[in-house]
Amino acid sequence: MTSHPDVEALAFFAEELLEPAEERTVADHLQTCTACATALDELSEVSRALADVPLPSLPQDVADLLDQRVATAVRERSAQRTEEGRAPAGPPPAERPGGATVVPISRARRRGFHMPGLLLVAAAAVVVGGGGAMLYNGVLADRGAETGAAAPLMESSPEHSEPDTAQSYRPVVVGSGTAYTEAGLADQAAEVLAAGTAFEQGPGIQENTRYSPEGCAAALGEQLGTRFTLVDDAGYEGAPAWVLFAPEGEKVDVYVVGTDCTGDANTDVLAFETVEAP
Amino acid sequence: MEAVHELPDKELLERHAQGDEQAFAVLVKRHRERLWAVAMRMTGDREEASDALQDAFLSAFRAADRFRGESQVTTWLHRIVVNACHDRLRRRKVRPATPTEDDTLDVLSNERLGRSGGAPDHASQTEARLDVHAALDTLPLDQRMALTLVDMLGYRVEEAARILDVATGTVKSRCARGRAKLLPSLAHLRNPHHPPDVTSGRGGANPS
Structure with missing residues (x-):
């Protein structure tokens, strides 16, 4: 009885998705x-x-409520345009210092944009040092703990022991250089999560960016009721994109957003995948 | 009737982005019935569908100036609604909702029955009389969304692929996986003469 195809194979057969040889076997x-x-x-x-x-x-x-909310939005927009014109919203574009293989932008920004290159490399080493396992354990695995995700980072670098409560709310931003694709997203995301080697610096942040990668991650995380602990500044389907990772138990939710992120998940999210935690 | 009511979607969206105060409301009235059905079928819950629809239209309201015209306005609106529903479904999977409305109690309790056991147990699912939405709730979100669009709402695979922003083959395989998972709990709803376990006692070796 082992030659029965399972139900999923039958469903694939019905959609003509099986490989020719397999299709013949099932048909027979x-x-x-x-x-x-x-x-x-x-x-x-x-x-x-x-x-x-x-x-x-x-x-x-529901129709009435919808009409009301749209009417309110129209009124607010008109008032805003009348009073102050259309001021661009969002934080200024991030400055990305070069040199380090991985730039944890959250640290760099918190200390101002003029952090010396050497310190940046040191800060980067904190993240890269442990390799992929540490990236996962330190950045992703401990997110639920009340003590904050900073703890594992500090464990692996005792000399860098300043209390850093803000760290637990900020994702680490890396540039893996991955050109994510729709078809390969799950595998690519899993690779980045599991990568044991240093990431190359990403293509850099676009000048017209309305949100920084971490600002985008924070805004979307709040909206989605999750917390992104890792952001990959990379590309998706040929365009610059940020890939945000949020651990949910055994799984990691992976969201791809454009670098024109506005902090609205309904319009920003280009693709979504769930991958196994490494 | 004003002329604005007869403008094509794309022009309404452009006018809205340029500051027109009526254009967006026309767009909403034109598409809200269909998108309500999408939101209801996606979430299976009136309150969540209502919230998702409002969020989605307000998102579209604000994002209109970023619409590049590469897709149809309807596809773009569908995508925004689907994303809004996806967010809600994902959050519900993480923290199950607390029942607040009498009319949601049935679905919610069915959901719990379906979810609490971990691996689907065909017999107990049948006993629990899982309705369609509760059955859909047991699917991974990507399969649920593909099946909702294609099987429940009758979108062509190509349309669903554009709405979900994935390849047509991806939509087909998600639908196929979803149907295979739903078979034990749904097939007998239409076809009571066949016991639901007709496929589960076999060898079941995956030929792939």
């Missing part, structure tokens, strides 16, 4: 196996059961 099997033929029929019953659920019509109170 279906000729002789009534149980599998029945299962194939039932898969289309699933689609029909879903289609049978009647479409809900918009309740009047």
Whole structure:
């Protein structure tokens, strides 16, 4: 009985997604196996059961609320334009000092933009030093602890022991140089998470950026009810993008956002994946 | 009827971005019924659908000047609504909602039954009379969203792919995986003569 295809294989067969050889095997099997033929029929019953659920019509109170909120937004925008014009929102573009392989921007920015290069390299070493395991354990794994994610970082570099409560709310920003793609996102994200080697510096932050990577991560994290602990300043489908990592238990949620991030997840998020924690 | 009501979506969005005060409301009225159905089917919950729809339209309101015209306005609006629903579903998976409304109690309790056991148990799912939404809640979000668009709402795979911003093959495989997972809990709803476990007692070796 081991030659039965599983239900998922049958579902793939129905969508013509199987490799030719496998497709032939399943087709041959279906000729002789009534149980599998029945299962194939039932898969289309699933689609029909879903289609049978009647479409809900918009309740009047929801429609009214929607109209009200849009009307309020229109009024607020008009008032804003009348009073102050359209001032660009968001923090200034981040300055990205070169040289270090990994630049933890959160540290650099907190100390001002003129942090000496040597210190930057030292700060980078704190992040890179332990390799991938540390990147995960230090940056991602401990996020739920009340003591904050700073603790593991401090463990691996006792000389750098200043209390740093802000660290626990700031993601580490790296530039892995990964050109993420829609098809490869899950694998690529897992690789970056597990990477044991230093990251190359990313392509740099666009001048017209409205949010810094960490500002974007903070704003989206708040909106999504999660906390991003790692940001990869990289590219997605040929354009600059930030890839944000948020651990959720055994999994890590991976969000891809454009570098024109406005802090609104509904419009910023280009792609989403969930990968296993390394 | 004012002329603004007859303008195409794209022009309404442009006018809105340029400061027109009526254009966006026209766009909302034109698409809200359909997008409500999307939000309801995605979230399975009236309050969440209402919140998601409002959030989505306000997001679109603010992001109109970033619309590049590379997709249809309807696709873009759908994508924003789907993203808003996705956020809510994801948060609900992390922290299960507290029942506040009588009319959500049924779905919520079914959800708990479906979720508490960890691995799906076909027999107990049947006993719990999982409705469609509770069954959908057991799926990974990407499969649920693809199935909602394609099977429940009847979008063509190509449209769903544009809305979800993934390849058509990805939509097909997500739908296939989702249907395979739903089969034990849903097929018998339509077809009571076939016991739901007809596929579960077999060898089941994955040929891939």
